[in-house]
Amino acid sequence: MIGLEGVLPKVSRPGRYTGGEWNSVRKDWDALEVRVALAYPDLYEIGMSNLGLAILYDLVNRQPQLLAERVYAPWSDMEREMREAGIPLFSLESRRPLRDFDILGFSLGYELTYTNVLNMLDLAQIPVFSHQRNEKHPLVIAGGGCALNPEPMADFFDLFVIGEGEEVFLELLELFRRWKSEGGAGREELLRRAAAIPGIYVPSFYRVNYHPDGTGAQIVSQVPEAKLPVVRRLIENLMPSLTKPIVPYIEAVHDRAAVEIQRGCTRGCRFCQAGVIYRPLRERSQEEVIEAVGELLKNCGYDEVSLVSLSTSDYAGIEELVDTLVRRYRKANLRVSLPSLRMDSFSVELADSLGGQKKAGLTFAPEAGSERLRRAINKNVSDDDLLKTAETALSRGWTNLKLYFMVGLPTETFEDVEGIVNFVNKVRQVGRKYAKGRLHIRASASAFIPKAHTPFQWVAQDTEENIVAKYEVLRSGLRKSGVQFSWQDPKTSLLEAILSRGDRRLGKVIHRAWQLGCTFDAWSERFNYEIWRQALADCGLDPSFYAHRERPLTELLPWSHIHSGVSTAFLRREYQRAIRGKETADCRHGRCTVCGFHTQYEGCQIKYDDLLATSRDRLRLRNQA
Structure with missing residues (x-):
């Protein structure tokens, strides 16, 4: 076990590095066959x-x-002390160096943590x-969401797990x-065997060829085990809910219990990769869900639970569920959080x-900011419905509203941006009727970032000049109406756009940026785009090629060999419908949209069969007429 007695008094929040939390697991190291360190490349x-x-x-x-232990990215003060003392990065549970583990597995959830991965490996x-x-x-x-475009990090990982990891x-x-x-002889033999597992991608077994203009020409499998495409793994049914999570000694960002009530979303917002x-x-x-909440209260001592999903209010029977939870656990003073x-x-x-929860x-x-643009992005809600919702909230005593917007969406005009101002001002006018001096509205805007595996994966990101003008x-x-407004640095959005749709050549850029001192790029106080600009220039790559270039619908994209389960044909149709301003109905309540899962998932197959039957009936009636 690595000793930290001389280090921890010198760093901020030493509880980040001590381990020993409630519900953490310790096992006999020598009695185990495989030891895994699970790494998260942030604090x-x-x-x-x-x-x-x-x-x-x-x-x-x-x-x-088996054994799993945890490790997180140390903040700069801890990194400095570790390097000066020659302490290698270690796991929290046993404080063993990560190099002693059999497997080191990173969760990639955000592109701006990529340099932290390199820094953690080096530490x-x-x-x-x-x-x-x-x-x-x-x-x-x-693994994780970013693994669906693994190419920018292909140089650094032996393999990627594509999709849901439980199985x-x-x-x-x-x-x-x-x-x-x-x-344990022969790393290549191990990787060949791994590549044969559905959902495993071994980047070293694939070669990427490029056209003279830098676009992708061909993705070639170099060994029989390397499949084309690599299909995302999914589990048919959700596994039992986690009811004994680790309880941290210091406050986490989401310092509450959590139950995943559903996975997936059928809304079909065209900008949304998670969907x-x-x-x-x-x-x-x-x-x-009800049983899991009770177990969490017993095992963790929390008094707040979050019902987690991409769209919590879409859960079937959510009203009944919330009512039951509030009544059953009233004596425990349970607070229920409803995100999304x-x-x-x-x-x-x-x-x-x-x-009786406080209306925070x-x-x-x-x-x-306009119905037209919301139709284009398939956010199916009218101006009248939005204002009605705001009035309902304000009339019921909610005095704090936070509203999120994006700028730079495909087909957006400055009139759409001005529509955001008009809408927020209308909400404020309604608020004066109910909340009077107690009303507090915060509006936040960020630049749209095109993402892989979405209908907008082909579009160009808006330029920094345009984004700044729209923010203004x-x-x-x-400001004239007293609304608190915040926005994301457009350079942060630019870097995210570069990395999220990047190819394998960006690996050398990420490495160069890390060499030049970049870590914790997701933190505003550490973010330095000028270093990234230099890294791109040093590697002979143009940021606009990745961020500001409209792709033809026929272009071979860097992630074309990774199949999310949604077909490229469906994404093309949705892109074309967006350009025409056409909505696509939620398939949960409407007909199958033939997104691709009708060939893979039983529930979708049933809905697709219903669509075929309806189509056949209509055709028969037409022929009879």
């Missing part, structure tokens, strides 16, 4: 709020022959490039256990049903 407070990593930690540690005294590692080093792997991760660990029991890569929709039963509410009157009524505020995301329209217009 402890951020990583401890990540439900996916907590699920894998619990899942692995339930297996008697762990593990070579950052995969080709520099051998059988003596841990297998370095990654495939255990399959990978079992394969590793067998390989290790056979003597694609977490399809299809799967719900947890009310009985299981739609902006409609039902959501306000749902929030009101929480009983409501958060909604209208996204755009909002700032000046909202």
Whole structure:
């Protein structure tokens, strides 16, 4: 165990590095067959709020022959002390160096944490490039939302887990256990076996060729085990809810219990990557949710639970569920948190049903300032409905409203941006009727970032000049009415756009930026775009090629060999409907939209069969007429 007595008194928030929290797991190191370190490339407070990593930690540690421990990115003061003292990066549970583990698995949820991955590997005294590692080093792997475009980080990872990890991760660990029991000789043999597992992507087994203009020409599999495409793994039914998570000693970002009530979303917002890569929709039963909440209260001592999903108010029977939770756990003073509410009157009524909880505020995301633009992005809500929702909230005593918008959306005009100002001002006028001097409205805007595997994966990001001009329209217009306005640095959005749709050549840019001192790029006090600009220039790459270029619908995209489950044909149709300003109905309540899951998921197959039957009936009636 690494001693930290001389280090911790010198750093801020030493509780980030001590471990030993309630419900953390310690096992006999020498009695185990496979040892995994689960890494989150950001601060402890951020990583401890990540439900996916907590699920894998619990899942692995339930297996008697396996071990999972945790590690997070140390802040700059701790990094400095570790380097000066020669302390390698270590796990929290046993304080063993990461280089002693069999597997080091990173969760990639945000592109601006990529330099932290390199920094953590370097602190762990593990070579950052995969080709520099051998059988003596841990297998370095990654999963999470960003793994759906793995190419910018392909140089650094031995393999990626594409999709939902609950089943495939255990399959990978079992394969590793067998390989290790056979003597553990030959890293390439291990990777070949891993590549044969559905959902595993080994980037070194693929070659990417480029046209002279820099666009992709061909993605070639170089070994038989390397599949084309690599299909995202998903689980048919949600596994039992996590009910014994680790309780941190210091406050986490989301310092509450959490139950995932459903996974996936059928709303079909065209800018939303999560709405694609977490399809299809799967719900947890009310009985299981209610039981899980009770177990969490007993095991963790929390008095607040979050009902987690991409669209909580869409959960079937959400009113009944909330009412049951409030009544059943009233003596425990349970507070229920409802994230991701739609902006409609039902959501306000749902929030009101929480009983005696303090009305801290409501958060909604209208996204755009005009009905026309909301139709283009498939955010199907009218101006009248938005204002009605605001009035319902204000009339029921909600005096704090936070509204999220995006600028730079495809087909957006300055008239659409001015529509944001007009809408917020109308909300404020309504608020004066009910809240008078107690009304507080905050509006926040960020630049639209095109993402892989969405209908907008082909579009150009708006230029920094245009984004700044649009922010100024909002700032000046909202300041006059006393609305608090905040916005995201457009350079941060530019870097995210570069990395989110980047190709394999960006690996050298990420490495160069890290060499020049970039870490914690997601933190405004650490972000330095000028260093990234220099790194891009040093590597001979143009940021506009990645961010500001409209792609032809026929272009081979860097992630074309990764299949999310949603077909490219569907994404093209949705892109074309966006340009025409056409909405697509929610398939949960309407007909199948033939997104691709009708060939993979039973619930979608049933809806697709209904669509075919209806089409055949219409055709027969037409022929009879």
